[in-house]
Amino acid sequence: MTTQYVAAIDQGTTSSRCIIFDYDGRIVSVGQREHRQIFPQPGWVEHDASEIWDNVQLVVEEALDQGSITRDQLAAVGITNQRETTLVWDRETGEPVHNAIVWQDTRTNELIHELAGTAGQERFRERCGLPLATYFSGPKLRWLLEEVPGLRERAERGEVLFGTMDTWLIWKLTGRHVTDVTNASRTMLMNLRTLDWDSSILEDMGIPADVLPEIASSAEVYGEATGFLAGVPVASALGDQHAALVGQTCFDPGEVKGTYGTGTFLVLNTGTTPVMSSNGLLTTLGYKIGDQPAVYALEGSIAVTGSLVQWIRDNLGLISSAPEIETLARTVEDNGGCYIVPAFSGLFAPHWRSDARGVMTGLTGYVTKGHIARAVLEATAWQTREVVDAMRQDSGDDLATLKVDGGMTADNLLMQILADVLDIGVVRPMVAETTCLGAAYAAGLAVGFWPDLETLRAKWHKAAEWSPAMDPQIRSREYHNWQKAVQRTLGWIERDTA
């Protein structure tokens, strides 16, 4: 028998990629292609879903070519995707009725306020786990139904279909209209407990149930592909951060992963019952493997981490490349009393204060650019600490280690500071592409390419590990100072319009 592989399609915000993995979970080949970002108005961001479908076919073929692999050597193909990005297409022709509305798009801002009404942003939280916010798909779908001429009528006649990018790709590949629980959990329309569309939310948001896909698990054969991948089982779908949770093999309650890029996403496995947060975290699905019970998660996102380093590079010119932040920070022993809170567009989890703006504080004549660089790295660490503390309170887990991935994990000083301020071990796995790996794992499980979660866990290897080495007294002093700095960001915007 020829060697078998699993392909993962990562349909991301800026590009689509395909990575082919072998049985050991190692990368065999990669295909990648960027797509256009369409900005029709300030605050609006769209993608051309047909262009994305073309690119997905190209990157899969590219990865197959590069690895000299034929499609019959693919045991399965899995999908991971940018979350919440919303598309409606014609059931008959398959033509999108409008560009996809991307997760960052803020056109639903007014609609959100309208939906919140007197009940407030938390109106649907108990049922769907999420506050009303512009990111999520439900309000974006509502916007399309209202604003695209004739669309509501066509929706009510059952002529059009809604989907996030996973659903679009599965429909294109297999003809089946289906999504997985993790993607559905980002629409605001799914009931967290029944894992089905919540009829009362649908009614409140004015969404006809006929346009919605069937909700399936994250790892099962949705169908066999036709066309260029004919015969290959399409066997997983996971939102990107959920896929990273699986790729990091965080299969036990209390296991947490952090993906450090321009922003940072922390996701904690909370087991088979949803945990409602009293600390501003989102309750979401972790993953659901076939018939097994769904696994829930708490999510805390930090808007500005790597992008603060980019700001130091591009707007202040203190460094000429992002990795130099570590070199500059190592020229000093500590932050020299300087703290930076990058609340560039307000504070997110766990504070949720849109009236906050960034501060650089504690400045004296002693502070050098080295201290500022140090404060930049510490800002990422303390923001993580705040989310981790919220996770500890909500879940009651003490979180023994943090599994990290993403570009910023190349910064060894940052990883050490992270271990120091969290007072737990920080470990980096050998396969940095945890998102694709998670989608591949789920697809491979669904077709029996890998037998069980234990087998996958055994493939996880430490590439590096950092242990806390900070005096507890210094840690509490520094946390106290950080919290003082956070206080100074609040209330800067006096007439809060958000």
Added chain:
Amino acid sequence: MPGRIQSIERAAAILRLMAGGARGLSLAEISRSLDLPKGTTLGILRTLQHVGFVEQDEATGQYQLGGGVLRLGTRYLDGNELRTRALNWADSLAARSGESVRIGTLHEERVLVVHHVFRPDDSRQTLEVGTLLPLHASALGKTLMAFDPLALAEESEFERPELPGYTERTITSRTALTAELESVRANGWAAELEELVEGEVAIAAPIRDRRGTAVGAIGLSGAVERLCDDRGLRMDQVSYVRDAARSISRELGAHPW
């Protein structure tokens, strides 16, 4: 205000003279052109040769600009940047080889470890980023000495007839080391066979930037039982190291060679 230093002005004149010529120049030609005594000229040339700014052709005895001058114009490659650019390739080398991986750069006559990936067997290991290794007794160091034009100039231990030994197999004689570096240059990679630690073997290859200058070295190391077989060093492991070095060099803009 302190006065100008005559010997530095003379050294600059020599460098400018060499930069203008298409071929190497003899001692006589240089001293004649600049109207300097031969003894003075030779002293300056030897000093410039020592710091890597001038090279002498062994066959003809003529002098030409050294690699160190070329390096002056290149932006110094930050070790943290090298790690960032090399991260995925170093991980995949560790995964393919099953051994631990290190990336080293030259630092004050030693190899500075700027990146370390654990051996993928979940045993207890500590991150060794920031440690220093001896140039002549490590695969990373021999690679840097063979391919980095500044390494030899910086290696002042070279002045001594005997180099420090770490095991019975450390190369301690200068002539033996010169011959070893010749073969490293010819092969394109270096090996360390129980020369630093008993029972431990390492393989390394150069990382080059877009000018083709060696800016660092990547290598793996592990137990002799795993990395050697009856015929000696396992060549599949050598090819993994060279693949990784080539991939990182491409990432830095080097032309495939």
